């Protein structure tokens with residue numbers, strides 16, 4: 001058995017939304033979790049400045065706070081401090097994060113060597129893996145270039161189209177929003193949606209492709225030059241193209257979506273590419289397992 | 295769940311819960327300015343949902359309430375919303391109120407001009423937060439700026455639209471009229487081709503300004519400016535956003551939280567709020583504010 005500690009659990013209810021990106025956070029050094037969370041977007045408008053409203057992610061729900069200690073005095077102190085809180089989180093002055101404490105309980109908590117179930121996180125690679133089949137290269141190229149061409153839905157996200165020689169590819173890219181039977185486009189659409197669900201979290205409409213970083217640094221992008229550079233790297237190979245986008249300063253200054261102004265074009269493209277590569281890795285690992293078991 | 299493991303300690307030893315939970319009532323004393331207000335129609339909106347043409351109030355939750363139908367007690371549901379923008383409305387009023395009385399205070403903007411070079415700073419104000427180094431103005435002391443927290447809290451109890459005259463809800467709710475106004479943005483040959491809706495609220499409600507941390511003259515300024523408040527939400531020029539202040543009360547409000555042990559290892563928290571009117575402090579605050587104004591002019 002491990003060392004024995006007493007655990008205090010205090011429960012409350014959020015009466016107004018609390019601004020927090022994550023439903024697990026620390027409060028006065030204790031672990032806090034919002035149970036049964038309901039997400040609300042809190043829009044903040046600054047009337048004196050000509051700017052779009054900023055939306056904050058906030059949550060309503062029950063809140064549970066856990067403190068572990070072998071000292072009862074420590075628990076007593078924490079309990080007092082918690083019960084003195086009336087509001088938590090940002091913009092309390094506007095009445096956000098109001099909390100009503102309900103009660104709680106204690107139990108003997110035996111510290112175990114907790115099994116950590118590792119969450120699979122997406123890591124953005126510096127470069128693409130060396131081994132890639134031709135088919136995989138094609139899909140990656142399609143994905144990395146898909147936002148640079150005019151489609152019925154939107155203009156090229158850098159306004160200019162790179163003059164890619166492979167006209168077949170360009171034609172396919174222009175159809176990337178459409179319903180299709182082409183397996184590659186279908187496969188791409190799956191990853192595009194997956195990437196959007198990862199990066200498009202905060203709805204915040206914008207008026208310009210330039211993002212706030214660009215506005216801060218007052219940089220202007222030469223889009224014609226950018227398109228030409230992309231075309232040149234794209235003609236070499238997929239590894240160079242990925243690397244170029246990874247390092248590109250210009251793509252960091254461009255917004256990916258006009259309705260979700262918090263994600264850059266660079267980020268979106270890299271996330272798609274990495275999702276694809278991750279799945280390639282999984283597939284080959286499974287195939288290997290299969291071979292071994294035989 | 296986790297509760298089942300706690301049974302191990304029962305019986306033999308006394309539960310440590312007695313030592314853990316505070317043995318005294320936890321009291322949180324506050325000074326609150328309670329404001330009774332009425333609006334014929336106002337729209338403190340929170341923007342539209344994706345895939346909807348309607349701009350909504352900030353939705354909190356749906357809840358069940360009981361009402362009497364003859365001798366029967368029936369249950370129904372309603373949705374609670376939050377009134378946004380009260381603090382902003384107060385801040386704006388305080389700002390203009392001070393200017394009209396010859397006080398130079400912080401504007402809401404920390405930039406002199408916008409990108410096109412249009413001035414954002416009207417005469418009689420200074421840039422937000424620019425007074426902190428030398429001589430902090432009273433508005434900054436109360437409302438703060440980026441990095442300087444606000445001394446006050448402005449909030450209202452959730453609102454809902456309940457048609458029954460007497461009802462019992464689990465949380466205290468303010469009953470007002472809430473509805474959607476359909477508006478037409480574009481017409482073509484008499485037909486609406488792009489319409490949109492906006493939610494609005496109408497009726498009497500109350501909001502609270504927590505001024506516990508304020509000095510007497512700051513309190514006085516807030517009390518006086520609140521009396522003149524007349525705007526909440528957007529569309530003032532189109533006839534919306536009208537706010538009428540019906541009454542003010544300064545109260546000492548004490549929240550008492552008492553943990554009660556319910557069984558061996560669990561407890562509940564009972565909450566009670568005591569209120570006491572502070573009429574003397576109310577008038578003292580207004581006097582202190584007038585004195586502050588006089589002194590400001592003398593120095594100048």
Ligand SMILES: [Zn+2]
Pocket residue numbers: 399400401420421422423424425426430431432433434
């Ligand atoms: Zn100032």
